[in-house]
Amino acid sequence: MAKKWNLIVDIARCNNCRVCFLAVKDEHIGNEFPGYAAAQPAQGHNWLEIRRHERGHLPIVDAHFMPVMCNHCDDAPCMKAAKDGAVRKRDDGIVIIDPEKAKGQKQIVEACPYGAVSWNEEKQLPQAWIFDAHLLDTGWTQTRAEQGCPTAVFKSVKVEDAEMAQLAKAEGLEVLQPELGTKPRIYYRNLHLFTKCFASGSVVAVINGVEDCVAGAEVVLKQGGREVGRATTDAFGEWKIDRLEPGSRGYQVEVTGKAGRFSRQFDMGDESVYLGVMPLTAAA
Numbered sequence: 001m002a003k004k005w006n007l008i009v010d011i012a013r014c015n016n017c018r019v020c021f022l023a024v025k026d027e028h029i030g031n032e033f034p035g036y037a038a039a040q041p042a043q044g045h046n047w048l049e050i051r052r053h054e055r056g057h058l059p060i061v062d063a064h065f066m067p068v069m070c071n072h073c074d075d076a077p078c079m080k081a082a083k084d085g086a087v088r089k090r091d092d093g094i095v096i097i098d099p100e101k102a103k104g105q106k107q108i109v110e111a112c113p114y115g116a117v118s119w120n121e122e123k124q125l126p127q128a129w130i131f132d133a134h135l136l137d138t139g140w141t142q143t144r145a146e147q148g149c150p151t152a153v154f155k156s157v158k159v160e161d162a163e164m165a166q167l168a169k170a171e172g173l174e175v176l177q178p179e180l181g182t183k184p185r186i187y188y189r190n191l192h193l194f195t196k197c198f199a200s201g202s203v204v205a206v207i208n209g210v211e212d213c214v215a216g217a218e219v220v221l222k223q224g225g226r227e228v229g230r231a232t233t234d235a236f237g238e239w240k241i242d243r244l245e246p247g248s249r250g251y252q253v254e255v256t257g258k259a260g261r262f263s264r265q266f267d268m269g270d271e272s273v274y275l276g277v278m279p280l281t282a283a284a
Contacts (some may be wrong), residue, residue, distance in 0.1 A: 002091050003092070004159070005072070005156065005158050006156075007131070007143070007146075007154060007157070007185065008156075008171075008189060009153060009187070009189065010152070010153050010154075010189040011064055011065070011066050011188060011193050011194065012189070012193065013152060014050070014065040014151065015065065016050055018050060019150060020144075020145035020149055020153070021048055021049065021050060023144040024040075024047050024129060024145060025040065026144070027144045035096075036096060036133055037096075037127060037130050038099040041122065045127065046118075047070070047127070047128060047129035048068070049068050049069070050065050050067055050068075051068055053065075053066065053193070055197065055272040056198065056200060056274060057271075058274070059202070059238075060201075060202075060238060060274050062193075064194065066191075066193075066194055067153065068114070068116070068176075069128075069129040070112075070128040070129045071114055071175070071176065071182065071185060071186045072094055072186065073095065073183055074093070074182075074184075075183045076089065076182060077111040077113060078111045078117055078128075079095065080111065081105075081107045081108055082105060082111075083105060085101060086098050086101040086102035086105055090133070092158070093185050094130065094131045094133045097126055097127060099125060099127075102125055102126050103124055106119055106124075112128075113177065113182065114177070116128055132144055132145075141156065141158075164187075168187055171189065173187040174188050174191040175188065192242065197242075197244045197272040197273070198240050198243075198273075199229075199244060199253065199273050199275060200238065200239060200272070200273070200274050200275065201253070201276060201277070202236070202238050202277050203217045203238075203262065204237055204277055204278070204279050204280070205257065205279065211279075213233075214237045214259060215234060215235045215237060217232065217233040217237070217256060218230070218256045219231045219239045219241070219253060219254070220253070220254045221241045221253050222253075223248070223250050223252075224250055228244075228251075229241035233255075244268055245268070246268065247268060248267075249267040249268065250267065251266050251268065252264070253265075253278075255278055260280035260282040261281065262278040262280050
């Protein structure tokens with residue numbers, strides 16, 4: 001079996017510095033790579049973009065960033081929409097939109113369900129990130145985005161499909177919108193930061209007549225009587241349990257600390273929830 005390129009993107013490591021964004025532009029704006037890609041326009045095209053997603057409610061909120069680009073799908077809709085072999089799948093897994101054959105074929109842009117193909121109005125040409133195939137073909141082992149990233153968000157991996165499947169399972173890697181069946185080669189670590197919800201709260205107790213934050217309290221989250229998450233409150237009495245499905249129901253949170261206990265039932269909406277201040281009370 002042939003080894004093929006895949007890219008692993010760790011959302012938790014991305015801080016939106018946008019070095020990867022600039023690296024792609026630096027590589028392609030004004031630079032022609034015959035057989036791979038025509039030059040990227042100076043404006044209007046972001047072949048690698050950064051999406052932002054915020055979760056939660058004050059005072060417990062998080063924000064994360066996700067680099068997105070052409071997914072180099074094994075069952076690529078753009079390739080099906082293209083005429084005369086204008087989009088091809090290389091043996092190493094990389095998808096190339098031919099800069100000559102694809103001229104005038106705007107349907108290639110419209111076919112991508114991820115919005116990763118841009119239309120070059122001046123050249124009348126669909127264009128997308130080429131996985132830096134022109135560099136890999138000369139012996140590079142990293143893309144420009146990976147090379148420039150200061151927080152190690154990206155990892156290029158060239159392995160057989162079976163090994164990549166094992167790696168994805170072992171490390172909990174996911175692809176975007178798997179229900180589309182396009183079989184992307186861009187894998188995400190910590191995708192739950194964009195797709196799942198969390199529950200959170202603040203635990204307090206009256207100590208020596210003064211209400212104060214409770215650190216070290218044990219928080220257990222159950223659904224239908226089964227434990228689905230556990231956390232310990234921090235120095236501010238705050239806790240967070242992640243990876244909950246949007247719209248899921250029937251939760252009960254139980255908090256136990258030296259000053260007493262607290263219990264509450266709730267349902268998860270489409271967004272993460274802050275359950276407010278949870279006062280511990282001693283058992284009667």
